[in-house]
Amino acid sequence: MEFKLALKNMVFHGFHGDLEVERELGQKFLVDVEVFYFVSQKELGERAPSPVSYQKLYELTSEFLTAHKYTSIEALAYHLAVAVLKRFDRAEAVSVLVRRPQLFVPGPADAVELEFVLEREELEEEEA
Numbered sequence: 001m002e003f004k005l006a007l008k009n010m011v012f013h014g015f016h017g018d019l020e021v022e023r024e025l026g027q028k029f030l031v032d033v034e035v036f037y038f039v040s041q042k043e044l045g046e047r048a049p050s051p052v053s054y055q056k057l058y059e060l061t062s063e064f065l066t067a068h069k070y071t072s073i074e075a076l077a078y079h080l081a082v083a084v085l086k087r088f089d090r091a092e093a094v095s096v097l098v099r100r101p102q103l104f105v106p107g108p109a110d111a112v113e114l115e116f117v118l119e120r121e122e123l124e125e126e127e128a
Helices: 020-025 041-045 054-066 073-087 120-127
Strands: 002-014 027-038 091-100 112-119
Touching: 002 054, 027 054, 027 073, 054 073, 073 091, 073 112, 073 120, 091 120, 112 120
Parallel strands: none
Antiparallel strands: 002 027, 027 091, 091 112
């Protein structure tokens, strides 16, 4: 059976972006991470721990948002997705959605939002 664990609207102050001011002063980022994995019916009847820990997923996301600097949110989403698949060996796919509510645009806009989906099969092909 396939399950999806989702952490929604995690808020971090990060130093990511193309502009130097974005990387120096930082800004608020809102992040959703969804992890898809399988659990057998037998495992559901046992007292086995979940193959994906939301506490560890939060810690990993926090590390990528606060301890690294990326020049694009595409790079941030990609590297976080790869790390999730490497950290949780039973994860089959991951979706990372990054929102930046503070924009440097000439008109009104609530946020810029980027979603990246990576399947384990794609990662294995890339690394082969």
